[in-house]
Amino acid sequence: MKAKDLSRHDFMKGATAAGAAFGAFTILGATAKGQGKTYKVGLIGCGGRGRGALAGSFEAAKIVGVEVKCVALADYFKDRAEQSGKKYGVPPERCFGGPKCYEGLLATDVEIVLMAQAPLFRSVHLEAAVKAGKHCFVEKPVAVDPPGCRRVIAAGEEAKKKGVVIVAGTEMRHEHPFRLTHQAIAVEGALGRLVAGRVAFCIAHMFHRAPINPKTADDLVRSWQDWTALSGDHIVEQHVHNIDIANWFAGHPPLSAAGFGGRARRNAGDMFDFHSIDYDYGDGVHIHSMCRQVNGCWNWVGHDLVYEKGRTNGRDRETPAKSPIPADLPKAPSSSQQEQVDVLYCVGKGEPLDEARAVAESSATAVLGRIATYTGKLIRWNEMMTDPKKNPDLYNLTLKPTAEDFEKGTVEIPKEGVVPIPGVA
């Protein structure tokens, strides 16, 4: 694998902007084929996914032929930030805690911010990171409600103007088999027109198995995967992966969603544990989305997209006429490393990769489905995302507690086990 002469444009800009408070700015000696670089990386959200993303970044650096240094960490729980700090040699004063931990991290000289905090916080943190001129890797989903999704789209526009890279954790989009297949089928039209499809994330129970009985905001953040206001429900938090593939291959988000869902077996938090949705992508194309987190059921995770002349699972046709993958983009052994390779590659090239809109639209598509299953109504994209006047209740629907509530300490604890009931009595 070639070590490449990566552009230092963004890197230097970031470094200049943030100053070099810690003197960690080591320029490595030029290698045979390129120049060594060290990127200052920070992580917001030091849970399992965050630690994985950070580890992935270090692996990716090796693959790309650069170096990364973790210079700051942030987590709602300071002890978690410090625990990760120990591993990466980050001093405690650069390990930030509390609901405003991201502000501390963004005020450092960090250049690339990895974000794996609870989904509720992502739109706010991403917006601030872009404002501070940081390159971002942001986990999926990027928001839990329509205003949050629009906030991320706006941040993406801002990032483009600033030349800031935003890479999203919709990891399949980064895998080469998916990119090649997408090019062959969705771009080059190898199978003709998309006509129908099914996408699914049906697995066993996840997360808490007994009621959480939260008393404080901390209790909610610690168990965020079980609360709609923090995770967006599992359709948004997990199934967004497959919905993202549907949007990507369709080339646009759906026009509307109608669906069915409920809570069969979950006994913690306030989420459903299954959703089954009819997404209308217009022009006669409907995609059946299914997700479930219940033990002992039929399980399937995947995609089945039907075209006029065949079908694809999203990754089974790696033979486009023209590859969309730059010849010098290294291939990583896993998708969680590949997405970090893409971050470093784009930052190095000074080519902003704007995935904000795509991941925001996929998150919004999942939110659209969730509102459809929670209410029983058919929910239209334009009413939820583009036209503020048609259905203001929907357009402005904001889950409480919000990220701001956490910052202000005005969190009201949701009622555990109280889930939406579609329709009316």
Add this chain to the structure above:
Amino acid sequence: MKQQVPSRRDLMKGAVAAGAAFGAFTILGATAKGQGKSLKVGLIGCGGRGRGALAQHLQAAKILNDKLNLGLDMKVVATADWFKDRAVATGKKHGVPDDACFGGADAYKKLIAAGPDIVLMAQAPCFRPPHFEAAVAAGKHCFIEKPIAVDPPGCRRVLAAGKAAEAKNLVVVAGTNMRHEKAAIDTHQAVTVEAALGKIVAGRAFFCIGHMFAKQPIKPQTADDLVRTWQSWIELSGDHLVEQHVHNIDMVTWFLGRPAVSAGGFGGRARRPAGNMFDFFSLDLDYGDGVFVHSMCRQVNGCWNSVGQELTCEKGTTKCTDGLKPQKSPVPDDLPCDLDGKPIPGHLQEHVNLLYHLAKGKPLNQTQDVAWATAITVMGRIAAYTGKRVTWAEMMVDPKKSPEIYDLTLKPTADDFEKGAVEVPDEGDIPAPGGATAPRPPRKGARKGRK
């Protein structure tokens, strides 16, 4: 329009088999253009649908007489219902003497013995397999409402009786009314037979409407209470997926020409206050050859409502009833399909078709069609109740693969009702898909102290 002399073969056979207990078998004098026929009709299940079917049956005869001059002389000779007073009330309207209006669990046996040529069946679905079986055994032509059963053994029982009916040249028409309309038959011909839109590649079927039936808990104490509220009980109706959405599944299955291979799905009870059924389902039906159909049904107020079906084909989509013009329509030229310049609605057309085929001696046996459609909905229901993917092979074909599914019998059965061995189901006790969320097992190795 050509006038044909109807074949009397089936008619006479029926009459001979059943005898002429009521002496109502009047051969009318030959009219100017045809020969009059007397047909004796009996109705099992005198609820709204049954009374409607009987009225439509009689109207159908009138249409055929008016348009084809068949001279059909219809006589209602007996009525049967679980509740005798209902049978009597309906009988009164059609001049049936009280002693030919039967009540109770074995009313159907008495009705069949009363010698009708045609039996109309609109009793609660759980009773249809034994009643249909008995009617066929007695050589009766049948109109049978959908669904024809509530569980896999019931579906197979009807399939077997259908074969027997075929061997006896009996006319069997099912109450899957949409498929009787000319627009649907022509569309089917164009799409399925002539492949005007290429291959069918995907589909959606939906019966999403507001709440139906009991709005308060029923608190049943007796078998009578259950029969009176049959629409709210799984064991009697099959759940609304089977009882109502079967219409759309029938259309899709008819167009595809094969039963679904398997079903996976989702469902629950959001708002229903009575009985023991779900009030929504959303299924992934695999019809093989890469064709998947998303089936959706709901009976909840204040939700997105839509009823219909849509098949995506290589070269376009069809709603199955959109009246695509085939190169050659399979509908006989002389079959009345319009009334006062409007298409005859399915509920009436199905009886026109029944009597037309019967009078003309043309075979028509829809048993397999309606049994397939019913069984597919039963398969979907089992999938939604359990969370499992259920296959057609294990439910309908191979007794050994999953005996618990193949032999799945809802209790109380029709037999239980006949024997007076009914246990009243627990109201509100609905299935929970999947397995319980068990407490996390203790981890191997302590997390504490780990680096």
